[in-house]
Amino acid sequence: MTAPGGPPGCERVPCSGIVGADQRRRSPPVGSEAPTRGATTLDFVDFVWDRRDDVLQRGIEHIGVVAVSVALSAVLGVLLGVLSYRSPTARTAAIAVTGAFLTIPSFALFVLLLGIVGLGTTPVVIALTMYGLLPVVRNTVTGLLSVDPAVVESAQGMGLSRWQRLRRIELPLAWPIVLTGIRVSTVILVGIAAIGAVVNGPGYGNLIFTGLARVGAPVAVDLVLTGIVGVVVVAVLFDAVFTLLGKLTTSKGLR
Template sequence: MNFGEFLIRRADDMLELGLAHAAVVGGAVLISTLIGVALGVLTYQSERARETVLAITGSFLTIPSFALFILLLGPLGLGWKPVLFALVLYGLMPVVRNTITGLRGVDPAVVESAKGMGLSRRQLLLRIELPLAWPVIITGVRVTTLVLLGIAAIGAIVNGPGYGELIFTGLARVGTPVAVNMVLAGAVGVMILAVVFDLAFYTAKRLTTSRGIR
């Protein structure tokens, strides 16, 4: 059976696994974005605070994914929960870093002008700083998503959802005619999701960023 025939026969499985993969990654991106932006907003004005939060979130990326998934088996068990938790940890660093970079990159003259107009600190953040920093922030979210799509596949080691199931099943059947097709199908599925997510973020960035700062 060639690869094309394999994809046609397993089309339903590919769609089901793709939706599950997208769901766990999308959930992790949403949570890591909310936490990451909040951490960036709270720390960008203090050098010690931002260095600390960047060091902590950066340290999460140094943990091998295999090891982290196995460590999470105890408290969270098998399934999507350890995968979601791990992905949130891995997704924080790019979001925090880009939030801090974006907010610190706002022109001080614009900030001073806004203060002169009587804007409160909260109004300044919501109306001036965050909108101007948004293109940088969403780029961090975009990078996070692409990274997590690959890591999520490894979550199959703890029975996590997604294309990792195909990849690991194929690896377990090395030497059989179907093994290569299964691994390749899983890899291609992840690549297709990456393109879809990337296009979605590109579109979202254009729609949510004012023309003057694109």
């Protein structure tokens, strides 16, 4: 169990001795200011390099759990948006409910789900899927409503059925906005996934929480920094994928 340590604060006392000892060990020769900074940066690089297998493993876990959750919330969100956008009441309700999901603090939601599905990856995927819905639903509704009614009408005039109109006209036209929604969901989920470590979830959150449990020890800073940098790198990677995906999947006429 890498997640929550003892009650907050109790780590400090036993660790304080280590701080002193380690500062002594690490302290640079007197009068060398610049090398100190260089040394700590190098220490961090060394730290990550020494643990590259673990860091890579955590990264793959992090990407995996976010990718699965984003895919689920994209499918469910687009479905909800398509089903609700024609009725003002339905779309208001869909946005209000998914908005309420996003309002529930992640730490609390993970714990509530822990009571239902137990520890591990499952509560994390469920929670992340719930959090990812709002941007997708909102953008699907906005996108579908922004389609020019004249275009839909002419499609109808050409004899396209309701399903054909949706699949061949409305969704392709709304797609760039829908994709932006999915992209926003992804950014949110990459960050929230880090908190999933409290219920033994996968990913970089484990490094952050392990570091937090060792406040005062020098390894704590390296652990937390690795976790944060890892999360940011995953976010940047996802963003790059979405830029590519946007270029590949946007209808030619819209580019």
